[in-house]
Amino acid sequence: MAMATSPHSLLLQNPTHHLPNNSTLKPFNAFPLTSTRFTPITTAKRLSITCATTTQIQDRPPAQAHSEDRVFNFAAGPAILPENVLKKAQSELYNYRGSGMSVMEMSHRGKEFLSIIQKAESDLRALLEIPDEYAVLFLQGGATTQFAAIPLNLCTPDDPVDFLVTGSWGDKAFKEAQKYSQPKLIWSGKPEKYTKIPSFEDLEQTPDAKYLHICANETIHGVEFKNYPTPKNATGLLVADMSSNFCSKPVDVSKFGVIYAGAQKNVGPSGVTIVIIRKDLIGNAQKTTPVMLDYKIHAENNSLYNTPPCFGIYMCGLVFEDLLEQGGLKEVEKKNKKKAEILYNAIDESNGFFRCPVEKSVRSLMNVPFTLEKSELEAEFVKEAAKEKMVQLKGHRSVGGMRASIYNAMPLAGVETLVAFMKDFQARHA
Ligand SMILES: Cc1ncc(COP(=O)(O)O)c(C=O)c1O
Numbered sequence: 001m002a003m004a005t006s007p008h009s010l011l012l013q014n015p016t017h018h019l020p021n022n023s024t025l026k027p028f029n030a031f032p033l034t035s036t037r038f039t040p041i042t043t044a045k046r047l048s049i050t051c052a053t054t055t056q057i058q059d060r061p062p063a064q065a066h067s068e069d070r071v072f073n074f075a076a077g078p079a080i081l082p083e084n085v086l087k088k089a090q091s092e093l094y095n096y097r098g099s100g101m102s103v104m105e106m107s108h109r110g111k112e113f114l115s116i117i118q119k120a121e122s123d124l125r126a127l128l129e130i131p132d133e134y135a136v137l138f139l140q141g142g143a144t145t146q147f148a149a150i151p152l153n154l155c156t157p158d159d160p161v162d163f164l165v166t167g168s169w170g171d172k173a174f175k176e177a178q179k180y181s182q183p184k185l186i187w188s189g190k191p192e193k194y195t196k197i198p199s200f201e202d203l204e205q206t207p208d209a210k211y212l213h214i215c216a217n218e219t220i221h222g223v224e225f226k227n228y229p230t231p232k233n234a235t236g237l238l239v240a241d242m243s244s245n246f247c248s249k250p251v252d253v254s255k256f257g258v259i260y261a262g263a264q265k266n267v268g269p270s271g272v273t274i275v276i277i278r279k280d281l282i283g284n285a286q287k288t289t290p291v292m293l294d295y296k297i298h299a300e301n302n303s304l305y306n307t308p309p310c311f312g313i314y315m316c317g318l319v320f321e322d323l324l325e326q327g328g329l330k331e332v333e334k335k336n337k338k339k340a341e342i343l344y345n346a347i348d349e350s351n352g353f354f355r356c357p358v359e360k361s362v363r364s365l366m367n368v369p370f371t372l373e374k375s376e377l378e379a380e381f382v383k384e385a386a387k388e389k390m391v392q393l394k395g396h397r398s399v400g401g402m403r404a405s406i407y408n409a410m411p412l413a414g415v416e417t418l419v420a421f422m423k424d425f426q427a428r429h430a
Helices: 007-013 083-093 111-128 142-154 168-177 295-300 310-325 329-348 375-387 412-429
Strands: 134-139 160-165 182-188 212-215 238-241 258-262 273-278 367-372 402-405
Touching: 083 310, 111 134, 111 310, 134 295, 142 168, 142 238, 142 258, 142 273, 160 168, 168 182, 168 212, 168 238, 273 295, 329 367, 329 412, 367 375, 375 402, 375 412
Parallel strands: 160 182, 160 212, 212 238, 238 258
Antiparallel strands: 134 273, 258 273, 367 402
16 A cells, blocks of 8 residues: 655655755764675665554565665574564554554553454464463563473472483573472583583483473574474473574474473564463462462463563564464474575585584574684674674673574575675685
8 A cells, every 4th residue: 555655754764864965963873884895685675664643564575674774683682583573563663553552551451452462372373383282371581580480380399300401591490490399410511512412312311300301492502402302201291491493493382391482582572481381281380489480370361460571472473473474484494494504504614714513413593603713813703794784793701702693583695694704704814
């Protein structure tokens, strides 16, 4: 539908629009629109958006579009969000679908928000094909809160639970579980600097453990499970932290007792934590469990026991909608595999100039850690990349080196631009 272009829409398309032609004032722009060495490949058509009451997106850009005024953000989280989702949220920010207010201002018990949270849940159910026997909860407190909530809800303080630790996040979950249960470390990748996942047959599991916990994708170390261990315990329960690969590929939810994920990597802004839990596991929380950590309370109240992170849930809903429009998680996985392959190939074919320490079979599709043979050049690499509008490439402070997080929303052009930069950097510094 064609709409007249308003001054607001011009301002959004062109931040200098409000300045007179002879103005010496420069609008704030941390990154120049033209890069010195590389021009990021852009597939986006410019959008026309108004801030008027009948806000509309007239032209939805292709999924994974990238506009020249944005950087390629390789942050591990909070992380890049799909450009078309941001544009849509922008267009609905001031007046959500004719309600006369923004999502941030509306009652979480009003009909508009109820339809937002219900649609978010049903789209997520469609994406992950979540069986009816599972509840979907939209919570707060980050995945870190789930490190405590899981044992509090699934066992008594005396119950053994098994942990297979393949990186720092699994280790943190293990340590937190010590306060509320009797966790046993059945395998740790720490001696090998978290670069591997063991063969499942060799694992000695605890027969009376209440569950087996894994972190499906270790964000810091870039280690990702490609298949999952079968819990050999009395309950047969597998629990997974999927914070950094949530909705990056299809997952057979029925293999898990609980899946949990902070939203801020693949599906939304920080502030929302998603828990998918088999319903029969709800209702046995330890007596001392704070009300905000009791899954029963949240399930009975459809995630509305208290004020939920409304705007964050709305954003997650837009991302779910976008993922469905892209053709669902099989299609998303194909794109993710292609991006990861391009980047890992560039590392592996650099004759050792770049190195990824992770064993090939378990390399993450989402977080790609790498180092430089000449480690003294790493700071320069990160600095030069930032000048080329590729930001947040510094590795986690605990491991150093570099890390490129290439979540769902990272366009192929971002990875291609990074690889071109890596080759150029190598040619200049080899
Ligand atoms: C795999 C994983 N688990 C847990 C967390 C902690 O999440 P939050 O900061 O939302 O508590 C993170 C954060 O980066 C993570 O990557």
